[in-house]
Every structure is written in structure tokens, then in C-alpha cells.
Amino acid sequence: MATLQYTGVFALLLAEVFVFVLLILPMPARWKRAMITWSSRSVLAQRILYGVRIAFGFIFILFADAVMRLHRVQKERSSERLVDEHAICQLKLQQFYAQRNTYLTGITMFLGLILISTHSLVGQLVEGDTGAAPRLVTSGPGSAKAEVEKLKAELADARKEVEELKRKDRDMETLKKQADSSHKEYMRLADEYEKLQKQVDGSKEVKKDA
Numbered sequence: 001m002a003t004l005q006y007t008g009v010f011a012l013l014l015a016e017v018f019v020f021v022l023l024i025l026p027m028p029a030r031w032k033r034a035m036i037t038w039s040s041r042s043v044l045a046q047r048i049l050y051g052v053r054i055a056f057g058f059i060f061i062l063f064a065d066a067v068m069r070l071h072r073v074q075k076e077r078s079s080e081r082l083v084d085e086h087a088i089c090q091l092k093l094q095q096f097y098a099q100r101n102t103y104l105t106g107i108t109m110f111l112g113l114i115l116i117s118t119h120s121l122v123g124q125l126v127e128g129d130t131g132a133a134p135r136l137v138t139s140g141p142g143s144a145k146a147e148v149e150k151l152k153a154e155l156a157d158a159r160k161e162v163e164e165l166k167r168k169d170r171d172m173e174t175l176k177k178q179a180d181s182s183h184k185e186y187m188r189l190a191d192e193y194e195k196l197q198k199q200v201d202g203s204k205e206v207k208k209d210a
Contacts, residue, residue, distance in 0.1 A: 006101055009059055012052070013108045016115050023118050056112060059105050066101035073098050 022035070039045045073095045 005058075005062060006104060008055075009062065009104055009108055012055060012059070013104065013111065016108065016111045020111065020115050020118065023115075052112070056109060059108055063102065063105035063109065066098055066105055070095065070098035070102055 073091060076091065
């Protein structure tokens, strides 16, 4: 019975190694994304993962039992002085099996944790590559052409705005020049008016004296 249990643990270890190789194997992002999507959304994959979690519980129990057996065998070997050759071989055989079972169950659980973390990390990397891909490359030639036309239209609008601002600036400069000319003309007329007014006032005073 124990041999059948550890055979199942070894089969699960081989399955973990196979899945781990699939995750790290170089392949097109489209295939890897499809694989990650299937393993995350498929009902069958979710049932398999649920069964694996239950199996991990039994493997942990087997791991704890193997560790206790190994500790007990080592304690017996160090405390007893065996002279019977058959008893010594039997004790060494028990120690070998206990060590084998400990390593087998421990590596299976450890690789299972690594596999879960690797699956999550690869999923995040695939999603990041999909979100960070440029739109001009992933959207196809038609969409790229439409994007170029859109950018040309935006550039033309920006040029029109710049020309409009320049025209307004030129109009403002013209208004400033006209205002300066009007102000100078006004001051000249004011000076002439003041001179004429003084002449008129002087003529009036001369007439009064006469």
C-alpha cells in the first residue's frame, strides 16, 4: 500500500516537471497566452488544480510520516549496538526507504509551490506583453494606416492654429503702430492748437492796448 502511495507521488512529480518545462519552454507568445488562459479559465483545469491541492494535503502527511520514520531509524541505529548482519542490513534498508520517501515528498511539495508561482509570473508577463505592445503593430496594417492619417490631420490642425496665432500677432503689431501714429498726430495737433491759441491771445492783448 505504501509503495502504491509513493508511486502516485512520483507520478505527480513527473507531471509537475512536465508542466514546468512547458511554462519555461521558448514558444510564441500567442501559444503561451492561450495555454495560460486555458489553465486559468477552463473548468477541467480548475478541477485538476483542486485535485492537486487535495493531493498536496496527503503528500504533506506522507512527508511528515517519512521524516518521523527517518528520525526513529537514526535514533535506533545510534542507540543500539547491532551484531546481527541481517538486522544491520534491515535497519539500513529502512533508513534508505525513509530518506527516499522524505526527499520524494519534500521535492514534490517544493516543486509544486514553485510551479504555482511560475504559472502566476508567466501569466503576468504574458498579460504585460499584450498590454504594452504598440497599437500600430498589433492592430494590423489597416489600423496603422488610419492612425497615420489621424496624426496627419492633427498636425494640419496644429499648423492652422499656429498660422492663426501668427496672423493675430501681426494684426496686434499693426494696431500698435496705428495707435502710436495716432498718438503722435494728436500730440502734434495739440501743440499747434496751443501755439495758435497763444497767438490769438496775444492779438487780443495788442488790440486792447491800442
